[in-house]
Amino acid sequence: MKLKRWTTRPGDHVEHIGEHGDAGGAPLDTNTTTSSSEGLRYTRTHLGLHPHAPIAEEHDATKYSSLWWSKVRLALREPFAEFFGVMILVLFGDGAVAQVLLSKGQTSAPGGDGYGNYNAVSWGWAIGVMLGVYIAGDSGAYLNPAITFTNCLLRKLPWRRFPVYFLAQFLGGLVAAGIIYGNYVNAINAYEGHGVRTVPPSPTATAGIFCTYPQAYMTKASMFFSEFIASTILMFTIFALKDDTNNGVSQGGGNWFPLGLFFLIFGIGACFGVETGYAINLARDFGPRLMSYALGYGHEVWSAGGYYFWIPMVAPFCGCVFGGILYDAFIYTGPSPLNTEWLGLKDVVHPRQAIDERLRVQRKEGIV
Amino acid sequence: MKLKRWTTRPGDHVEHIGEHGDAGGAPLDTNTTTSSSEGLRYTRTHLGLHPHAPIAEEHDATKYSSLWWSKVRLALREPFAEFFGVMILVLFGDGAVAQVLLSKGQTSAPGGDGYGNYNAVSWGWAIGVMLGVYIAGDSGAYLNPAITFTNCLLRKLPWRRFPVYFLAQFLGGLVAAGIIYGNYVNAINAYEGHGVRTVPPSPTATAGIFCTYPQAYMTKASMFFSEFIASTILMFTIFALKDDTNNGVSQGGGNWFPLGLFFLIFGIGACFGVETGYAINLARDFGPRLMSYALGYGHEVWSAGGYYFWIPMVAPFCGCVFGGILYDAFIYTGPSPLNTEWLGLKDVVHPRQAIDERLRVQRKEGIV
């Protein structure tokens, strides 16, 4: 039983990180602290980049484990966290676009020029990510398949978590887009005309509320590059924000992470958002795109921009992996495949062997 | 006498709050921490969601208890806190709307286009809530009847606090709206014409300074849904921000709560504010609405939007309760009715019994 293994294995290396955290009360009674609580303390510090988020807490497991719903929750705790994290992310993000777009130029608004400008879109996505991290802490708060993937690759997050997280993240985006549609359906009718639903470059297009569409002047290569570079910056900076060995990061790193992420996402929106709408996240783009297709926006949601839709699905993976490698190669000093012999290329040459090795280690640590 | 019980317990909380601060200076006398200090520790960390905020501090009770005003203050400490908290909230919020609306397009402003745009409205409400929490910490800083209600329901806040808090919150909003009117009366006269007071959809309406009015294109169901979904997000995220067992929340949770709340309110304003003005709070909407009625805005403050006024009174309760249940059902692992047997439904089936049980526990703890 994996929970057992979590709580009974001897204190692993992360204990020491725990000890000098904010907590501090530990010095005299470290020996009374169980290893499981140590493990959980560690998680709090390494939010979002932790190789293995905790699966259960003691009081949860012991006290309520006999209730049916508690069992379900225990089994699905992490997918639930990712689902609601991405849902909040997309609710705020898509909500911001909807509000700004649908109230364009409305003179009865305070100020006489609509309920927000592009700046509010940057605010919305940045707040969504920040609050999503607060909500999804139990799963590690990845909220983005490309970030989950890069953490599997470079930070030893077990690969078998990837498909589950992926599904939860995708569904979170899908559901959130549906809620936004339900909330703004009257405004969309008032803006486009009753029942009319169009996709850019239609002048009254509202499909941009849900997912991203590229500027008309963009070439396919430029679209890809734009998403790639934004994703690279995203992963590079997140790795920096989570890197305890980087002197630039605050001592109470975990506390500052959501705020740092707010500024990062705001910056990407304000500085790299014009060309392709900074999707940088399959869950944030594909889920809502599918929902908008289901809601009647037509086949153009796929064909617009020369079948642009696959770029925000693929480019974030490439960009995040590249950004992660860049960080590990030039800044990171902790354990990364790039800091091992052959610069990690051994894994590429003998992938089977690398996977076996990793699985062996993970099984030994009881975290798969 | 409840105050007695609070003040005569051995450990007084001022000392203990110090000891278990970030410091960790506690190690040597952890065993001397009484359960009362435990309760109070909870208070500082769980700002805004605490089942029972402290009612008195020792130096207050002992040194000045003979003074008439000190006695009044001791008795009314929590209502005072809620009153001033909501007052600051509405002063900033309504003030922002007033400034932006009344200076619309003014060319003599720096920048030549009025003293702020819709963005400033988001700032105003978010700052108001943030500062209101700083001010109303002694009562738990609920500042919203729907949030008080949900905490009574799911976080064991004693029900008998609800009516007192409700009244204080309502009066805080009422008084603040009066101050805003007094402050901006000249500007309103200049904007509408001397003595003219109109309600949307009048093109020069200023009633929107005080309370919310829906967009013309909204149906009744959509209005309700818009307030409902915003309230759901509000409560869901506040529960997350206060949840120490959620790994996403900072270790120094209480310190970060007001800032997190700033972003949450800003986000709701920027992403869900266009349709119904994101009242999400009876005290913020009904109090000022009544004041604007008293100040001569006429019967339209009630009839506008098809007697919309009841929606921001009712929907926040529904939304907050739903958001709280959602959080407890899917994310929360602490003690909640939803984590007990029957998923808390036992309380619904036997309400009398549940209330008795709760009162019994509270009386034992001396906090009613």
Next chain:
Amino acid sequence: MKLKRWTTRPGDHVEHIGEHGDAGGAPLDTNTTTSSSEGLRYTRTHLGLHPHAPIAEEHDATKYSSLWWSKVRLALREPFAEFFGVMILVLFGDGAVAQVLLSKGQTSAPGGDGYGNYNAVSWGWAIGVMLGVYIAGDSGAYLNPAITFTNCLLRKLPWRRFPVYFLAQFLGGLVAAGIIYGNYVNAINAYEGHGVRTVPPSPTATAGIFCTYPQAYMTKASMFFSEFIASTILMFTIFALKDDTNNGVSQGGGNWFPLGLFFLIFGIGACFGVETGYAINLARDFGPRLMSYALGYGHEVWSAGGYYFWIPMVAPFCGCVFGGILYDAFIYTGPSPLNTEWLGLKDVVHPRQAIDERLRVQRKEGIV
């Protein structure tokens, strides 16, 4: 010699506050910590509302006291701090107004509509106050004569500090306005015409860069009320932000104070800034006004708005005192005249006696 007294007097009551600060390492070796370091630690926590800011630090006093400049600095340390604090405050604040006003509608700006809007003015003043607090910590960072005054009245700041701080604050504003003029003189010439300097309501007025001018529709009473209410909110909220006994304030209160102040000033600018320009500070308004008079803006700097200039000099004092009394009467539980017998009115009835009593205490503590 007062410095001596600081360092040799036995540990005063503030030690305990020090002990449970972030520091925490203290429990075992408190006895080895000298009282002077305790006093200084206390200061850090109570930034801005401390009854007596520290005058010297040990290494400063002992190591460099023989140098001429070091002696000057030691004697003038606090005025220097207030001077530079207010200077930074006004540099950012007036700078923001200058940039936004002088670049109005400039199409060559990025975005094509000038270098900022009114929102940037709120940012500028809020950042100025925040950074001013960081700079002027050694004097308590009052930065505003009305706030100094209220602290003398209600928080036992020695009255004899008031005139020195007042002068330093006034000069800081004066000098900063001169620097802003020097920096923007070309832009002013380009905007108004070479050598032309006008005051509102002139359509090309630039005097508003330096100090505040009221809206044309305002009556004298409304102007006063507008400054009064904004100052009341300022002081009320600052007292809350500094109140360690308020559960709403973070445990690491001092760390959060500058950020909280940023939001407070931003909020006042965004919500109460349109009518009189939210001077709320004699040093910020009168100093620059005098400078603009000296620079040739003519007699209108005084006569504009019906000799409005005295209102931002007087109203902030009334408002801040009222706000302080309000906080102490309804929320504060610490030592305040309002929590003593007669609700502090004894001091009003027998002022001479009260002053003598206070001086006696201060002399005993060696802090005058």
Next chain:
Amino acid sequence: MKLKRWTTRPGDHVEHIGEHGDAGGAPLDTNTTTSSSEGLRYTRTHLGLHPHAPIAEEHDATKYSSLWWSKVRLALREPFAEFFGVMILVLFGDGAVAQVLLSKGQTSAPGGDGYGNYNAVSWGWAIGVMLGVYIAGDSGAYLNPAITFTNCLLRKLPWRRFPVYFLAQFLGGLVAAGIIYGNYVNAINAYEGHGVRTVPPSPTATAGIFCTYPQAYMTKASMFFSEFIASTILMFTIFALKDDTNNGVSQGGGNWFPLGLFFLIFGIGACFGVETGYAINLARDFGPRLMSYALGYGHEVWSAGGYYFWIPMVAPFCGCVFGGILYDAFIYTGPSPLNTEWLGLKDVVHPRQAIDERLRVQRKEGIV
């Protein structure tokens, strides 16, 4: 061999950083803290102003030192940090200008008026600097040759680091400008016309994306003064933000530094950005200028504004040194040349002697 000295000292810093964190777990073994750990404590707290950032960490040096790339990284760790720090800085900063400028007035944007206004430019640069500090912590995060220079002069940063840092910072800006060009090349073509590249005051100029150009009304002296005063404020405030002996600075100073810097840079952009574009940094201006020249913007990148290009290269050095001296002379109480005999002028009179003395001390401490 300096690395040897670092890595073989008894106390390794990872452990000690933990011990003296917020935790306060230290009480029992304070006496075991070696002087080396003291130095490193300084590093984490004094981010950005530290005389000698750590060069290696033990696990890095011992475990991977045999790998070729690890050796390169160890040798170039600090230049890499400065390179990527400045790169992120310029990516966000130039990216913000590009997005706002190239989408000017675009009606298909949400809100109908482009993807951001000047405000977004302030956001971009402020976020860039903030995230750059997070990334470049291993080198001290100077990110600006003028700041490096002032730290060499007044904070004992070894002079021999200056040229290496200078080169890394310059290259970081150069490369980032190239990436921005690659990302926005389609948009530039759409904005200016295919292959057309112009420099202000051309109405469709896009050279302003990369580096700064002055307003047409500026005289040469005013340009210099504008950059000078902004740089003075920059250095003065950074010294304040890093000054642990300043009571205004938070106890957890290092944690708050990046956020404080965000507000500082935002403020400079919003208050002193209109006249010369607030370059205040050779690396941010000269690097991208050279890149834009290489990319075909023509000789005007140098000749524009009357060969203005040298001002953002020289003025920041003058301003930063002046700002540093100002702070040390009036506020700082720590060790500074200005707090020594002769007010530090001895060093000017006998520079050779001063350099020798400094080198001698540094050699003794093993940090050159």
